[in-house]
Amino acid sequence: MLQVNRLGPQIGAEILGVDIRKLDQETFDVIYQTWLDCNIIAVRDQTLELEDFFTYSRRFGNLYAHPSKSTRHPDHPELTVLGVNKFDKKGKLDKAIYGRGSDNWHTDGAYDEIPFKATQLYALAIPSQGGDTLFASMYAAYDALPRDLKDRVGERQGGFTYGGRRKATALLNAEDRDWTPVWHPIIRTHPETGRKGLYFDPGKIVAIEGLPEDESDALIEELTNYMIQPDAEYHHKWRKGDVVIWDNRCTYHRAAADYPPEEDRIHWRVSIKPPV
Numbered sequence: 001m002l003q004v005n006r007l008g009p010q011i012g013a014e015i016l017g018v019d020i021r022k023l024d025q026e027t028f029d030v031i032y033q034t035w036l037d038c039n040i041i042a043v044r045d046q047t048l049e050l051e052d053f054f055t056y057s058r059r060f061g062n063l064y065a066h067p068s069k070s071t072r073h074p075d076h077p078e079l080t081v082l083g084v085n086k087f088d089k090k091g092k093l094d095k096a097i098y099g100r101g102s103d104n105w106h107t108d109g110a111y112d113e114i115p116f117k118a119t120q121l122y123a124l125a126i127p128s129q130g131g132d133t134l135f136a137s138m139y140a141a142y143d144a145l146p147r148d149l150k151d152r153v154g155e156r157q158g159g160f161t162y163g164g165r166r167k168a169t170a171l172l173n174a175e176d177r178d179w180t181p182v183w184h185p186i187i188r189t190h191p192e193t194g195r196k197g198l199y200f201d202p203g204k205i206v207a208i209e210g211l212p213e214d215e216s217d218a219l220i221e222e223l224t225n226y227m228i229q230p231d232a233e234y235h236h237k238w239r240k241g242d243v244v245i246w247d248n249r250c251t252y253h254r255a256a257a258d259y260p261p262e263e264d265r266i267h268w269r270v271s272i273k274p275p276v
């Protein structure tokens with residue numbers, strides 16, 4: 001029997017008692033609605049082959065090959081494998097792989113014309129300590145903005161690139177490092193829930209529309225301070241067999257990247273775009 005447990009005060013839930021390889025539509029609808037309501041869900045205790053992970057992930061949308069080619073699965077470009085090849089030939093830790101996603105709170109895929117709807121991970125190996133993924137709500141961030149700040153942002157769009165103002169492109173091949181900003185409203189209405197969120201990513205935003213550079217930078221700074229609100233975080237402690245999906249349209253996340261580097265922390269990962 002499917003069981004849902006809330007894990008955080010505003011976001012985060014776990015789902016127990018299902019095998020995602022064998023889901024009828026009615027059960028999937030419950031999972032999908034729980035995801036819209038809780039923004040991050042962890043389905044526990046799964047044993048999956050690659051095709052099972054793809055088939056389940058496609059129920060949420062279209063799979064999309066991540067721009068980091070070097071971390072794609074060689075036979076399946078739509079699959080990224082996190083945490084492999086952490087050490088170079090001399091045994092030196094590759095910080096870009098070990099610390100992937102830990103530099104700042106972010107949402108995945110804001111650098112694309114059609115940003116990622118969701119990201120889904122399947123945990124294959126989990127370290128003995130640390131290695132959580134941290135999540136926070138964009139809805140709560142929006143709700144916390146003072147009136148005058150909401151008015152100043154209004155319908156302004158942000159320009160986003162993969163590496164943002166710091167040009168952080170270590171995981172990209174040399175030929176893939178040039179990006180033209182794409183523009184998205186910073187106050188963004190979620191297409192399925194109708195709720196407003198602060199669609200923001202300090203590591204990918206390069207400018208806010210209609211402002212001189214210094215004012216744009218100052219506003220980016222100011223908005224960054226509202227991203228993480230009390231009671232609106234959820235820290236996921238991984239278990240092997242977890243299938244976790246987060247909604248990039250209404251949550252931020254970051255990897256803690258604090259686990260013993262000599263231990264394995266390996267996930268299959270897909271980026272999911274609309275439609276669906």
Ligand SMILES: O=C(O)CCC(=O)C(=O)O
Nearest residue numbers: 100101108132133254255
């Ligand atoms: O490894 C993690 O905990 C999350 C990394 C990340 O930011 C991502 O996969 O998008």
Ligand SMILES: [Fe+2]
Nearest residue numbers: 101106107108
């Ligand atoms: Fe990420």
